Amino acid sequence: MLADKRIxxxxxxxxxxxxxxxxTRLLRKAGARVIPVLTAGGARFVTPHALQAIAGEAVHQELWSLAGEAEIGHIRLARLPDLVAVVPASADMLARMAHGLADDLATTLLLATDRPVLVAPAMNWAMWAHPATRANMAALAARGVAVVGPGEGAMAEAESGPGRLAEPPEILDAIAALLGAAAQPLAGRHVLVTSGPTHEPIDPVRYIANRSSGRQGHAIAAALAALGARVTLVAGPVTIADPAGVRVVRVESAREMLAACEAALPADAAVCAAAVADWRAALAAGQKLKKVPGEAPPPLALALNPDILATLSAHARRPRLVVGFAAETENVVANAVAKRQRKGCDWIVANDVSGDVMGGAENAVHLVTEGGVEDWPRLPKEEVARRLAARLAEALAGESPA
Structure with a gap:
């Protein structure tokens, strides 16, 4: 996959x-040559001996090394690779990159290189959310620096949140995609993905919604794009970042989501991962409903929302493959099997959401198809997305693009 590429x-x-x-191990297995550069901070967590042993290359550490400059020189080292990857990219490293500092070997190489640069951020969630880090990331993005992650999950400080380093296979895929060396089985395909919740207004300040973060749907969109698909992501209200290389259409309500999905057709496949609210207020109030002392709460009449999955499954411009999601709290597989028949879709991805799945970093799903049920182990949502994208590519192989 990355034969003869220099990273x-x-x-x-x-x-x-x-x-x-x-x-490093995965890169070498993929055929790449890894040229390691270890910062002073990085050397506090991994030893140069371990990195050199796995890379099979000398580790570069010092800007002022007479031996290193005599043998190769930092300018030549900056021009040697096909791609520069900063893994992990700490908050300090991102800040130094954004401000063009060159006070050690790593930052000097980054300033001197004319090759593609990929960063994989890793830091505490508060540091990742800080306005300074956000500004630094925006500056780097404006200069064409690619980014993978960060993910969300447990951290070293016994805290949890966004800022966790992307997993090595995900970084490997990002490197391959950036170099144009990744397999592109979905090249020329258009895939529609829905993600996140919908917000159904009760009045101007209240709404009906589901507890969806959008993380699984967004990960699916990113995985499909990594396989070469042209992806339209119809996203409800979420707080997570847009996936790179994906067209995003933002909506609020179920009716808006359906309209956006129909406008995105034709598509080769549709993956309906959004947690769409089943009901909406039959008549949303134009002003905030007031609580009146001594009076009962105002009645809330509900109306059914449009069924996006069923509509796409029966649509005149039906995608070749329609995939739905089933968020269940009991009888997960049985309910999913029945839902696939009822909705008329091809596959259902079912999961038990009675625990920490909604908003969490991992998922355990069951893939329900006409051929039966596959039980997948509990995996990071990004890995669930990659597996589903690979299965989708297999299913569309040999079909004419929409």
Whole structure:
């Protein structure tokens, strides 16, 4: 997949630096040559001996090394690779990159290179959310620096949130995609994905919704794009970042989501991962409903929302493959099997949401198809997305594009 590609891997200071060793192994397995650069901070978490042993290359650490400059020189080192990857990219490293500092070997190489640069951020969630980090990321994006992750999950400080380093296979895919060396089985395909909740207004300040973060749907959109698909992501109100390389259409309500989906047709496949509210207020109030002392709450009459999955499954411009999701709290597989028949879709991805799945970092799903039920183990949502995208590519192989 990456045969003969040269990757300059900069390992910065973060607890997650140990994952750079696994990434190095995966890169070499894919046929790439890894040229490791270890910062002073990175050396506090992984040793140069371990990195050198796995990379099979000398580790570069010092800007002022006489031996290193005599043998190769930092300018030549900056031009040697096909791509520069900063894994992990700490908050400090991102700040130094954004401000063009060049006070050590790593930042000097980043300033001197004319090759594509990919960063994989890793830091505490509060540091990732800080306006300074957001501004630094925006500056780097404006200069064409690619980013993978971060994910969300447990951290070294016994906290949890966004800022967790992307998993090595995800970083490998991002490197391959950036170099144009990844397999593109979905090239020329258009895939529609829905993600997140819908908000159904009761009045101008209240709404009916589901507890969806959009993380699984967004991960699916990203995985499909990594396989070469042209992806239209119809997203309800979420707080997570848009996937790279994906066209995003933002909506609020179920009716808006259906209209956006129909406008996106034709498509080769549709993956309906959004947690659409089943009901809406029959008549949303134009002003905030007031609580009146001594009076009962105002009655809330509900109306059914449009069924997006069923509508797409029976549509005159039906996608070749329609995939729905079933969020269940009991009888997960039985309910999903019945839902697939009732909705007329091809596949259902079923999961038990009675625990921490909604908003969480992992998912355990059952893939229900005409041929039966596949039980997948509990996996990071990004890995669930990659598996589903790969299955979708297999199903569409040999079919004419829409």
């Amino acid at each position: 300059l891997l900069i390992v910065a200071g973060s607890v997650a630096a140990y994952k750079a060793l696994e990434l």
